[in-house]
Amino acid sequence: MYTFSPDRRQFAKAALAGSALPFAMSSSQANAKVKADTTPLRLGFIGLGMMGRGHLGSFLGMNDVHVVGISEVVKERIDSAMEMVAGRNKDRKDAPACKAHVDYRELLDRKDIDAVVIATPDHWHALNAINAARAGKHIYCEKPLTRTVGEGRRLVTEVAKANVTFQTGSQQRSEFDGRFRMAAEIVRNGRLGKIHTVRIGVGVPAIACNLAAEEVPAGTDWDKWMGPSPKRAFNHELCPLGIHRHFPAWRSYREYAGGGLADMGAHHFDIAQWALEMDASGPVKIEPPAKENLGLKYTYANGVVMFHGGPSGCTFEGSEGTLYVDRGVIKASKEEVLKEPFTDKDKRVYFATNHRRNWIECIRNQKPTICPAEVGHRSATICHLGNIGYWTRRNLVWDPVKERFANDDEANGWLDHEDREPYRLG
Secondary structure, three states, rough: EEEEOOHHHHHHHHHHHHHHOOOOOOOOOOOOOOOOOOOOOEEEEEEEOHHHHHHHHHHHOOEEEEEEEEEEOHHHHHHHHHHHHHEEEOOOOOOOOEEEEOOOOHHHOOOOOOEEEEEOOOOHHHHHHHHHOOOOEEEEEEEOOOOHHHHHHHHEEEEEEOOOOOOOOHHOOOOHHHHHHHHHHHHHHOOOOOEEEEEEEEEOOOOOOOOEEOOOOOOOOOHHHHHOOOOOOOOOOOOOOOOOOOOHHHHHOOOOOOOOHHHHHHHHHHHHHOOOOOOOOOOOOOEEOOOOOOEEEEEEEOOEEEEEEOOOEOOOEEEEEEEEEOOEEEEOOOOHHOOOOOOOOOOOOOOOOOHHHHHHHHHHHHHOOOOOHHHHHHHHHHHHHHHHHHOOOEEEEEEEEOOEEEEOHHHHHOOOOOEEEEEEEE
């Protein structure tokens, strides 16, 4: 197995070559609020947990943005975020004041906010993003994009209607020294021959939440944390106390997310879809194992099969070799697969090296981002289909155009849900 070590000079050359390439997806975007000059974009943040604080720190480091609003349901996180913003703004005399909100709708109502970064738990993504689109805000939304297929389709429709610039937080397409981009181009250009199998090593499906009831801590608006999800008692494993330095367990429970299958699956299935040129489609059959929570099989119309299970990351198996890629490594069974340079005649994918900057630049130049809403929805759908396969434990036939299962009312019942009042969309 040959391992590739990225040479940054190669990426610089690729960037220059890629700048003349057409974008992978067409767009007729003419955003409602476009700042084509260097006037700082005014950002609002919805959700300031682990990912939200990471995003906040990154955007605060950019000279062409101002953070003017934050929304969070835990007081300690509001205070911490406001301190971060104040620390940055003390050296920026032109920085406008930042205001805090518990209810994110107050932030969206503000006319002085151009764009929002959404890093709430998954069960809030669709509601946050749809209302942001309706308010005319450009949107960066964390992955998995939604909790159900139905949510995803509604989100895509609203974003298109609003004509705002949307980025899904699937940053493996942009970052990690270009390993995933290189893997996608190797697969698309047939360097592994005809792909027959893909293996995706990620966690297990979501389960029902059965955590014990605890007292709601002071300073936490628990009802707003639950939002559209079913009403239940507080538990700190869902909403950690104060400032936390870990990823909370809400990811494991289907009331809020899609389990480990969707959490990292939204990254690695996303790369598989990208490499297989299936960004606007998906598989046609889902076949779960009888009992285990690994081994579910997806089959595409072209005969390619993809398995949930294997080494962490993505493994592509073709008629002429194999390729393994993860965040820290890319390996091929044949040395020349990684060494041979790409030419102008080869298929190239969208080139970006910083996911957040890609979003900012696309707001300004009205180009599509590297991971727009439709792509984020389709990648999340793979995860939803896997969960439904494990929950029903039977073979399913999927129509990626109609986004329905054939002749299976129970399986179709998992495709959407009814939000809890008063958090339903108007």
